[in-house]
Amino acid sequence: MKKGFLALETGHIFEGQLIGTEKEAAGEVVFNTSMTGYQEIVTDPSYAGQIVTFCYPLIGNYGVNHVDNESTKLNLSGIIIGELCETPSHHLSETSFNEQLKLAGISGLAGIDTRSLVKLIRAEGTVKGHIVAEPPQTDELNSKPYWQTPFMEKSFHTFWVDKVAGNKSAFYQGNGPHVVLVDCGYKKSILDALLNKGCSVRVVPYSTTFDEINKMKPDGIVISNGPGDPLALSGYLNEFKKISSVFPTLGICLGHQLLALAYGATTKKLKFGHRGGNHPVKDLVTGKVYMTPQNHGYVVTNENLKKTGFDVTHINVNDRSIEGLKHSFYPIQTIQFHPESHPGPSDTEYLFQQFIQQLVQSGDMNYAIT
């Protein structure tokens, strides 16, 4: 394997071996603490613009299959791992992780001391990084243009430029409530969670207007997860507000942030984000704490929240940040974490159940939730 380097905005350089397509890559360097689920992570659209460091030391050991992809593409900019396993063992495995990276045109580095990299990110905050074949010169490392790309500010729109060509609205017939899934870069597991409960689901792009959605006569709306800074969608907030003030709405991750912004809340960037499979979240209504899968760099803040009509329903037990909101007047529930899991625990799947129950009741439907 060829030598390769991770150069960080802080001036630190890590040496490892190039994997995947062995091309140069750049992005915001983040870390994920999940012990399994690398296939779901690399295919989760929310990582667009980011280089993901896997904290778990061995990656690739159970290979890659055709059922666990969260989207049809690998959306992240690169990956960083400790040890790459090239001899996977799993009854579903069809190819190796390295092969998957190559086919998708994604580069990465193996043999990196991920523990010290993660400690650095925790101390310095999320940093920009370049995966390169030659160690960069000091003057390059110190030059502003090298670090100028605003990965997170532009990742949503860059992701959609790539996606639009192959993405059409789709309809999936079920025998339950009709849900419009507003696609901001949705994970397949969100669609599956709704379909498994019998819903009919229409997937529409994030730019679909209230009038267009109204004509579809949905029973409810789910606004999905997605990449980048939620403020990149400022131009669409009015429509999200109109849609959610008429139809029962569930917002997940980016969808949660967008609904909060639409009603006048603010968002900020976390120092190093929440990405992993065991983030404890307290449901303030029941007092129960759930383990949740998470993947986000931005959060809704308490500032202005009173004026929005939203009440906090869930908080993060580690840093007390906002994890869920419910509107006091409109039927809107939003959550910062991922009830659809994949990867991670499905303890909060009950939120889909609650949402669908609400649609059934408001639509006066004769339908049993599975």
Ligand SMILES: NC(=O)CC[C@H](N)C(=O)O
């Ligand atoms: N998973 C998501 O939807 C992430 C939302 C947003 N891009 C963030 O990083 O905070």
